[in-house]
Amino acid sequence: MPEPRTILNENGELLADSPLDLETIQNLYESMVIARTYDHKASAMQRQGRLATYAQFEGQEACQIGSVAPLEPRDWVAATYRDAAAMWAHGYPWVNLVLGRTGDERGGQAPEGVNVLPPSITVGGHMIHAVGLAWAEQLKGTGAVALTLFGDGATSEGDFHEAMNFAGVYTLPVVFFCQNNGWAISMPRDRQTAAETIASKGAGYGVPGVLVDGNDLLAVFAATAEAVDRARNGGGATLIEALTYRMGPHTTTDDPGRYGHTAAVGMWAERDPLERVRRYLERNGRWDADWEAGIEDHAHEIVEAAVAEAEALPPLSSDEIFEAMFAEPTTQLREQQRLARGERAHD
Amino acid sequence: MPEPRTILNENGELLADSPLDLETIQNLYESMVIARTYDHKASAMQRQGRLATYAQFEGQEACQIGSVAPLEPRDWVAATYRDAAAMWAHGYPWVNLVLGRTGDERGGQAPEGVNVLPPSITVGGHMIHAVGLAWAEQLKGTGAVALTLFGDGATSEGDFHEAMNFAGVYTLPVVFFCQNNGWAISMPRDRQTAAETIASKGAGYGVPGVLVDGNDLLAVFAATAEAVDRARNGGGATLIEALTYRMGPHTTTDDPGRYGHTAAVGMWAERDPLERVRRYLERNGRWDADWEAGIEDHAHEIVEAAVAEAEALPPLSSDEIFEAMFAEPTTQLREQQRLARGERAHD
Amino acid sequence: MTERTVAQALNAALDEALEAPDVVLLGEDVGVTGGVFRVSDGLFKKYGPDRVIDTPVAESGIIGAAFGMAIAGLRPIAEIQFMGFSYPAVDQIINHVGRIRNRSRHRFTAPMVIRIPYGGGIGAAEHHSESAEAMFVHTPGVKVVVPSNPYDAKGLLLAAIDDPDPVVVLEPIRVYRSIKGDVPDGHYTVPIGLAAMEHEGRDVTIIAYGAMMKEARAAAVQLEDDGVSVELIDLRSLVPFDTEMMVDSVRKTGRAVVVQEAHRSAGMASEIVAVLQEHALYHLNAPIERITGWDVVIPLRRAEKHYLPTVDQIVAAARRTLEA
Amino acid sequence: MTERTVAQALNAALDEALEAPDVVLLGEDVGVTGGVFRVSDGLFKKYGPDRVIDTPVAESGIIGAAFGMAIAGLRPIAEIQFMGFSYPAVDQIINHVGRIRNRSRHRFTAPMVIRIPYGGGIGAAEHHSESAEAMFVHTPGVKVVVPSNPYDAKGLLLAAIDDPDPVVVLEPIRVYRSIKGDVPDGHYTVPIGLAAMEHEGRDVTIIAYGAMMKEARAAAVQLEDDGVSVELIDLRSLVPFDTEMMVDSVRKTGRAVVVQEAHRSAGMASEIVAVLQEHALYHLNAPIERITGWDVVIPLRRAEKHYLPTVDQIVAAARRTLEA
Numbered sequence A, B: 001m002p003e004p005r006t007i008l009n010e011n012g013e014l015l016a017d018s019p020l021d022l023e024t025i026q027n028l029y030e031s032m033v034i035a036r037t038y039d040h041k042a043s044a045m046q047r048q049g050r051l052a053t054y055a056q057f058e059g060q061e062a063c064q065i066g067s068v069a070p071l072e073p074r075d076w077v078a079a080t081y082r083d084a085a086a087m088w089a090h091g092y093p094w095v096n097l098v099l100g101r102t103g104d105e106r107g108g109q110a111p112e113g114v115n116v117l118p119p120s121i122t123v124g125g126h127m128i129h130a131v132g133l134a135w136a137e138q139l140k141g142t143g144a145v146a147l148t149l150f151g152d153g154a155t156s157e158g159d160f161h162e163a164m165n166f167a168g169v170y171t172l173p174v175v176f177f178c179q180n181n182g183w184a185i186s187m188p189r190d191r192q193t194a195a196e197t198i199a200s201k202g203a204g205y206g207v208p209g210v211l212v213d214g215n216d217l218l219a220v221f222a223a224t225a226e227a228v229d230r231a232r233n234g235g236g237a238t239l240i241e242a243l244t245y246r247m248g249p250h251t252t253t254d255d256p257g258r259y260g261h262t263a264a265v266g267m268w269a270e271r272d273p274l275e276r277v278r279r280y281l282e283r284n285g286r287w288d289a290d291w292e293a294g295i296e297d298h299a300h301e302i303v304e305a306a307v308a309e310a311e312a313l314p315p316l317s318s319d320e321i322f323e324a325m326f327a328e329p330t331t332q333l334r335e336q337q338r339l340a341r342g343e344r345a346h347d
Numbered sequence C, D: 001m002t003e004r005t006v007a008q009a010l011n012a013a014l015d016e017a018l019e020a021p022d023v024v025l026l027g028e029d030v031g032v033t034g035g036v037f038r039v040s041d042g043l044f045k046k047y048g049p050d051r052v053i054d055t056p057v058a059e060s061g062i063i064g065a066a067f068g069m070a071i072a073g074l075r076p077i078a079e080i081q082f083m084g085f086s087y088p089a090v091d092q093i094i095n096h097v098g099r100i101r102n103r104s105r106h107r108f109t110a111p112m113v114i115r116i117p118y119g120g121g122i123g124a125a126e127h128h129s130e131s132a133e134a135m136f137v138h139t140p141g142v143k144v145v146v147p148s149n150p151y152d153a154k155g156l157l158l159a160a161i162d163d164p165d166p167v168v169v170l171e172p173i174r175v176y177r178s179i180k181g182d183v184p185d186g187h188y189t190v191p192i193g194l195a196a197m198e199h200e201g202r203d204v205t206i207i208a209y210g211a212m213m214k215e216a217r218a219a220a221v222q223l224e225d226d227g228v229s230v231e232l233i234d235l236r237s238l239v240p241f242d243t244e245m246m247v248d249s250v251r252k253t254g255r256a257v258v259v260q261e262a263h264r265s266a267g268m269a270s271e272i273v274a275v276l277q278e279h280a281l282y283h284l285n286a287p288i289e290r291i292t293g294w295d296v297v298i299p300l301r302r303a304e305k306h307y308l309p310t311v312d313q314i315v316a317a318a319r320r321t322l323e324a
């Protein structure tokens, strides 16, 4: 097994030059804190019955905050149900993310100008959307790129293959970012594929594959920034495999005690992505408990405000479920809307 | 581009030890002659309107005869519309192959004991069937293996990926044999994928990939024999890429003059898979014009007999199209059968 | 006899079937963890990883591999985790699974089962509440069954496993655990193709299947309480379907309400209406009513109730047929 | 006006549409070679490889990529080579293409066209003769049109390209070259959702679409010759469909024959029958007849004729409604 690229080790020491200045790292650390706050809040809300199934991302904050950081607003993000942090980091409001998890279509309504697709619940399908987004930008000559996040399990779907292959053939400006968190529900990574690494799959498409320490914010940032640069400058796609761990259950309905998930949690806790940045900042005089308390308070405020806003919204009405299937509802939908109101459609 | 494995060069000279004795090579040469005779006959019949669309395999005889030669009767073959030679070499009667091409379902009815699936017309789907066949044999512990033939274009389908991945994960006794004939209809190989070779795709699944000269009967045989051996002995799958060329159009409805196909035909004619074996046999005193005339006559007899038998069969009747959907036709099918007869199904 | 939920009844059927060495179960998370609905709970432990197989996330691969296994003489039971994830396997089902017997004129067959949890009502995530049975009903060469209660769940699943042809078994998520009933302990089958007459009546026929039987039963009770005599039919099997029982009933009652949770256009209910009007037009006193899901994406949790057919809708439809 | 075949009319529509820089055409062999039916002949040369794109053999990829392009502001036209090869893309169509507007509440849309040659009658290879329109009719969020003549072919394809939502355009292979007609040269559209009244009549309504219009027209002529007054409707658009024209007609004639080439169960014809009996039951003098393909794999060349609906079947069905 090749060694993943690491810049910041578990003790918060640099093994190579930092690609970012301290202030930016402080900001990204704050983003990770906010993300984790949301993650904990959402899990708690789910237990209270206020959310539908929720997929925690704890442990994967460096992947999600680090990979999105190199993007410009015009770039696209196509991600999954587990990638709330990444989506938010690219401009998707928390209120939308909460709404989505309450089970409300309006969660998918990104604000105008925010180039983030609603999270993909199907495993695999959205990677090829990123390819299409990137292709459109290439054809339009805008210089914008697309980033797609997905899991280790998703690499087994045919759509991963077709997406990677198109990206290779047309030299498309797309970055494939695989969060290899060790599990696809109960299936461990080594049963998902016999390939040594997921990064090694790139070669089959003429796409470079790189392996990074997914709990190292700086390594994730550096690898993605390089890939984004290459994509923006006509160099085509990159496949990044970030090694990380899903610290919680697959979703709130999963029982990870049934498979071998729990054993490794302790080991991975030592590699916590927030903790090693915290240590690094502390070493450099950029962290103390007061500052931490400040950003944590801020995080709670942000998240609570989003929750309050989402929960204040009344659910879609019966009429409204017909209104966004097409630009204008069809004859059949209008008739069905009347039937749903209890009116007779015909005489 | 790595060099493909070659044993017999274009002049009929051995570059390495032959994996086969002269008598076996004579037999396989005869098989190639029979196959080519069928191929020419079928093309002619199609022009006469006696067959539906036909996909010629001329130029690919070494791939098809050489890859099947290492198999035992209990092994499985899952191949495509272009693989009549391979199917026949594993026991599928010519009469079935002709019948299939006349447009008759009974072409797909392999005799009992012949482990060859009807040819796959969809591109991609059958590779995973080979995986299932191999898996069943593995679970039953029979030692039988499965060989699947497919084209360069087929490697772009998601099903190729899922098949290869399953084969890797479960260490299945299956051999993936890609006839890279340079084209997928009008799409040249270098636009099909940006991978340097198709063989290189194996690594992404933990499956060894090997590259062979597909117009070299001996290299094809050697590579497949090794893969079959490995599969049979618990070593799992192999991906073989055989470099060859489709000497004719994609099918009889295709016009290869519209794309860059024709330019390379002359060069590939010099690498003709039959010719180099002929030269080798001649060098070794195993070929003369009389012998050739004899096997050609024999080939014509076999093919003509199959054609006559196929054409003598009356088409399926209206009643018969209902008879093989299930072991027993359902109520609905029985009713539809009556309607098709012009009877009223109801009162 | 043991009292079991639908999920437990299915588990018992799988356990029973796996006694035969040629039966294998495969799918995402069906093994170690017992399936996301725990329908295969305990079977991995009992039968081992060669018989109860956890697969990579690849639905086309699962169905295509199971198909190959079936041709080679096994009797695979493939699970698709949710109906919304069956679509990547549609090509394998239509182009291969449903065709092999015909294209080989009985030489090769695919005695396999495709189990798919389906339907809404639990406020699940997107793509987790689909009812795509019409797609399979329209596919030549596959049978389709949809149990609505524990007895049928075990009996139909065992019949599907015994069947010499591919059978899609749709498992109603909403009633996996909410309906209990007595289930025999040994092997028994419910014949594929026969509907169940749940209640005889004279005034109006209600036809439903799967999870919708719950609404249909409640509607029937309400109508009966109001003095309407309801004939209630659980279709159970969609391919083939029991024309005879439905037609006989409607010829008698002259009125019908057909209920399906799936989208309206070109669904199973459309087919039933078409067949009923072909065979019983002259007996109809009122247009046959369809109560269906709408032609919209199934709403998420907060608005899902606006999509799912309700007891009230069924009752109102029955009343309309009576007032006509 | 120029006399054109269906294929030429479609080519003219594509040429017209590609004048706009945001339109791209992509699919297997659509470029250099002009498509296996030459529908895109000459366009690669005229618009270049960035606008008329040859793709690898990967249908899910083609549709998924076109979908991404559409979200990012292009108007892609994706071609699937034959309908039997659309199945690998069904997941993209159902789970993504048809949903994006609703799941983003109008924020993202997929103004894309999926062109699919469909249907039998040319003795093609396996999987090359399918009519799977019911699957798309049952899919929320996609429109479906099926032209039967050159004028509609160009006008519906242009309407589909202009449409703000995804439209599946089914192109009847059998009449690509066999039907000619006058086609205007510039831009015009045929509105999606309206059927065409091909012939007015009093005694019986015949409803068909796509390639089956050829049989329906011939049947109408034969019936008229025998003194039966036929109202002939070309449905043209399956989603949405023109309930009003069909219902008005059947209320007038009291009899109907619905024709589809697709398999019988849960097809478009089932839907039409269901809708007609809902809206016109009291006007019916006889059961509505369905003339359809059977629930069998479409037979290959030698026996294909036993599958395809025939003029005789349609005439006989119309006569049955008259004798009832």
Ligand SMILES: Cc1ncc(C[n+]2csc(CCOP(=O)(O)OP(=O)(O)O)c2C)c(N)n1
Pocket (backbone or CB within 6 Å): A082, A121, A122, A123, A124, A150, A151, A152, A153, A154, A155, A181, A183, A184, A185, A246, A250, C028, C057, C059, C081, C085, C088
């Ligand atoms: C097409 C499809 N198949 C199956 C599922 C069910 N499912 C949801 S998440 C998941 C595992 C995905 O694992 P991975 O890609 O590693 O992502 P992770 O959940 O670990 O972030 C599965 C099988 C799905 N959502 N979509």
Ligand SMILES: Cc1ncc(C[n+]2csc(CCOP(=O)(O)OP(=O)(O)O)c2C)c(N)n1
Pocket (backbone or CB within 6 Å): B082, B121, B122, B123, B124, B150, B151, B152, B153, B154, B155, B181, B183, B184, B185, B246, B250, D028, D057, D059, D081, D085, D088
């Ligand atoms: C799923 C599917 N998509 C498209 C086609 C149409 N088609 C038939 S052959 C072919 C090209 C296949 O190329 P390749 O795999 O290289 O095989 P070859 O024809 O060269 O032997 C295509 C696109 C098909 N048969 N099936």
Ligand SMILES: [Mg+2]
Pocket (backbone or CB within 6 Å): A151, A152, A153, A179, A180, A181, A182, A183, A184, A185
């Ligand atoms: Mg994972």
Ligand SMILES: [Mg+2]
Pocket (backbone or CB within 6 Å): B151, B152, B153, B179, B180, B181, B182, B183, B184, B185
């Ligand atoms: Mg090829």
